[in-house]
Amino acid sequence: MTTEPTARSLPREPLGDTHLRRLIVGQGLAAVVDALFLIWLTLFVLKLSEPGMTTGFVLVAVALPRAALLLPAGVLVDRVGPARIAAGAAWLRVAVLLALGALITLTSPSVATVALLAGLLGAADAAYFPAALALLPAVVPTEKLARVNALVQGAESGGDLVGPAVAAGVIAVVGFDATLGGIAALAALAAVALSMPIRAVRRGERVGDAAESAEVEGERVSTARALGAGLRYAWREPVVRGMLAAIALINITVVGPVLVGGAVLADQRLGGAGSLGIVLSGFGAGSLAGSLVAGWRPPARRGWTVVGGVAAIGAGMAGLAAVTDVVAATAVVSLIGLGSAFLGVVVVATLQERVPERLLGRVLSLVVLATVAFDPFSYLLAGVLVPFGTTTLFLVCGGAVLACAGLVATSPAIRSLR
Numbered sequence: 001m002t003t004e005p006t007a008r009s010l011p012r013e014p015l016g017d018t019h020l021r022r023l024i025v026g027q028g029l030a031a032v033v034d035a036l037f038l039i040w041l042t043l044f045v046l047k048l049s050e051p052g053m054t055t056g057f058v059l060v061a062v063a064l065p066r067a068a069l070l071l072p073a074g075v076l077v078d079r080v081g082p083a084r085i086a087a088g089a090a091w092l093r094v095a096v097l098l099a100l101g102a103l104i105t106l107t108s109p110s111v112a113t114v115a116l117l118a119g120l121l122g123a124a125d126a127a128y129f130p131a132a133l134a135l136l137p138a139v140v141p142t143e144k145l146a147r148v149n150a151l152v153q154g155a156e157s158g159g160d161l162v163g164p165a166v167a168a169g170v171i172a173v174v175g176f177d178a179t180l181g182g183i184a185a186l187a188a189l190a191a192v193a194l195s196m197p198i199r200a201v202r203r204g205e206r207v208g209d210a211a212e213s214a215e216v217e218g219e220r221v222s223t224a225r226a227l228g229a230g231l232r233y234a235w236r237e238p239v240v241r242g243m244l245a246a247i248a249l250i251n252i253t254v255v256g257p258v259l260v261g262g263a264v265l266a267d268q269r270l271g272g273a274g275s276l277g278i279v280l281s282g283f284g285a286g287s288l289a290g291s292l293v294a295g296w297r298p299p300a301r302r303g304w305t306v307v308g309g310v311a312a313i314g315a316g317m318a319g320l321a322a323v324t325d326v327v328a329a330t331a332v333v334s335l336i337g338l339g340s341a342f343l344g345v346v347v348v349a350t351l352q353e354r355v356p357e358r359l360l361g362r363v364l365s366l367v368v369l370a371t372v373a374f375d376p377f378s379y380l381l382a383g384v385l386v387p388f389g390t391t392t393l394f395l396v397c398g399g400a401v402l403a404c405a406g407l408v409a410t411s412p413a414i415r416s417l418r
Contacts, residue, residue, distance in 0.1 A: 096124065253401055
């Protein structure tokens with residue numbers, strides 16, 4: 001059973017375009033901050049120690065709290081409200097970045113201390129991601145959801161595309177301390193922008209169904225029960241279940257194979273490891289284009305668009321088995337990025353519209369979890385298949401995604417999506 005978005009649209013009119021602009025700016029800046037900080041953190045840890053396990057340890061310190069806390073954070077979003085959680089998480093990021101900046105300016109921090117603070121940022125991310133996604137339907141009119149999602153994801157793709165070069169270049173010119181200060185300033189601007197819609201969203205949150213409020217109150221008895229309610233809903237709803245399964249499978253069969261297999265492919269067929277950067281930039285460009293296209297022309301038949309997006313990713317993965325030069329590899333990887341971003345905008349906008357508001361944080365936390373939690377399995381899959389050759393690796397992974405597209409196409413609930 002789904003909830004139509006008309007009830008949620010009642011309090012939106014007083015919000016006006018100003019709130020939309022602030023929300024888009026805030027979430028876009030937050031995405032850029034994430035991209036810049038990841039590069040800063042990697043380079044700073046490399047400065048503190050030799051390359052190897054230490055860098056991986058710090059990156060894991062970010063990833064583990066983020067993955068472990070996502071589902072409880074989804075419950076918190078549904079209980080407290082997405083606006084307050086998104087703003088609180090944004091200010092927590094600012095506080096951690098300022099503390100880290102003071103630490104590296106005044107002392108010579110150990111890797112363990114940096115990892116601890118990075119872990120706090122991972123915890124802030126766990127709260128921020130589902131809250132930011134759940135906040136959009138509370139502020140954005142239904143007919144604009146796809147476009148706003150496209151702008152936010154486009155900012156994220158743009159950050160991923162130019163972030164590494166910008167962060168590395170700024171660090172080379174002004175150093176680690178000043179660069180981190182600039183990142184913290186951007187994070188503060190994002191937090192200010194994300195804090196402004198809170199009062200208006202609170203007014204909208206007072207308009208609700210009495211039965212829905214009673215159910216939420218009942219769920220507050222136990223976080224485990226509340227989480228179980230979200231999981232049961234996601235499993236019982238064919239559209240939600242199918243989309244989550246597709247996202248998880250794509251994450252497993254694309255992330256590791258493209259990075260690990262792409263490095264091997266570049267070394268063996270594309271003229272050296274340096275060509276990998278060109279190929280991966282194609283993924284970023286494709287992602288940016290896919291986000292913008294999805295927002296500019298929202299599809300009329302969403303179900304078949306989802307099927308087509310999954311199939312495009314699978315075809316791109318299989319196509320990497322046959323490439324022999326950098327231009328072809330970059331074009332194919334751009335197709336994968338375009339399909340992934342287009343699919344992401346459509347899936348998120350669809351769930352934002354269809355999932356009941358009282359469960360939205362929990363369901364969207366599952367979406368985020370499906371995109372980040374399976375990276376270790378993806379790298380493991382790539383490690384198992386690479387010894388059999390890159391042709392086998394990409395054909396197996398591409399075939400799995402194409403099979404997933406076929407299974408998604410058999411779902412009447414997904415095919416009928418408009």
